[in-house]
Amino acid sequence: MNASFATLIGALDLAQRLRDADWVVIDCRFDLANPDFGYQAWRRSHIPGAFFLDLDTDLSGFRSGTNGRHPLPDPAQLAARLGECGIDNHSQVVAYDDTGGMFAARLWWLMRWLGHHRVAVLDGGLQAWCRAGQALDAETPEPIQRSYTFSLQPGRVDADYVAAHLGGTDMLLLDARSPDRFRGENEMLDPVGGHIPGAINRFFRDNLVTDGCFKQASVLREEFGALLAARNPHQVVHQCGSGVTACHNLLAMEAAGFHGSRLYAGSWSEWCADPSRPVASGPA
Structure with missing residues (x-):
């Protein structure tokens, strides 16, 4: 089996293995203001052989109005969709x-x-791929149907867990939204502004350098280490507006060597849908 990549991969490393039979590339481009953008962009050009998965229809589930803007998808449906893209357990x-x-x-x-x-x-995404001089194409890859068997891992918490641990020392809640939205200002996506009481703001873009690549692992370790302040990474719960950019902070922590933090997938959009839940505003 080829070398395994579990957090980040550089453009040249991907280019060397792009045609390997057990490697599958997925285009995840999306625009919250234009949901059709990603699919149309993929149709125009993409990394050769890349399949497309849509945030709203593939990587999210049914929206009830109270479970957030991007609730988790049904695991069996997601596994089936992965199989349609030629992904199996290897x-x-x-x-x-x-x-x-x-x-x-x-x-x-x-x-x-x-x-x-x-x-x-x-x-660094598609920009890093292009900067490395790698080609794009517009060909639709031939689907290779494979079977994917999932085994759910305990990497998430729900609103009840967050509510039960508010104010406690055994949960550090990291909010990945921009500082203004965290403070309750300029809220354009959710009907209520503010943040979950006790949360600390870690804007996901602070994980990146100017070219869109992640900061060095040593830098991320120093920055997240300061936020943890000797807490165990398992005590960290990530959230954002709808459970998307929170994953960016979780990825950054894993790349930095802090393993085992969890995701509150419903995030602010679910939390604020229930008027009985407490809301804070201003800086942390």
């Missing part, structure tokens, strides 16, 4: 987007939730 999967891993990290986390660890995000 595949090395590489996810990419054009927004610094903002959406690719969601697939990375979902596959780990299903019990799959040979999955990585292309560091």
Whole structure:
């Protein structure tokens, strides 16, 4: 079996293995303001052989109005969709987007939730691929139907867990949204502004350098280490607006060597849908 990548992979490493039979590339491009953008962009050009998975229809489940904007998909349906992309339990999967891993990290986390660890995000995304002089094409890859068997892992918590641990010392809640949204300002996506009481803001874009690649692992370790302040990584619960960019912080922590933090998938959009839940505003 080829070398396994479990967090990030560089463009040249991917290029060397792009045609390997057990490697599958997934295009995760998306635009919250234009949900059809990703699919149309993939149709125009993509990394050769890449399949497309959509955040709304493939990487999210049924929205009830109270379970957040991007609730987790049904595991069996997701596993079937992965199989349609030629992914089985031995595949090395590489996810990419054009927004610094903002959406690719969601697939990375979902596959780990299903019990799959040979999955990585292309560091720097499509821009890094192009900067490395690698080709794109517009050909639709031939689907190779494979069977994927999932085994759910304990990597998530729900709203009841968060509520039960508010104010306690055994949970560190990291909010990946921009600082203004965390403070309750300029909220354009959810009907209520603010944050979950006790949360600390770690904007997911702070994981990146100017070219859209992740910071060095040593830098991420120093930065997240300061936030943890000697806490165990298992005490960290990640959230954001809808459980997408929170995965970026979780990926950054794993890349830095802090293993075992968890995701509150419903995040702020689920939390604020229940008016009985407490809301904070302003800085942490």
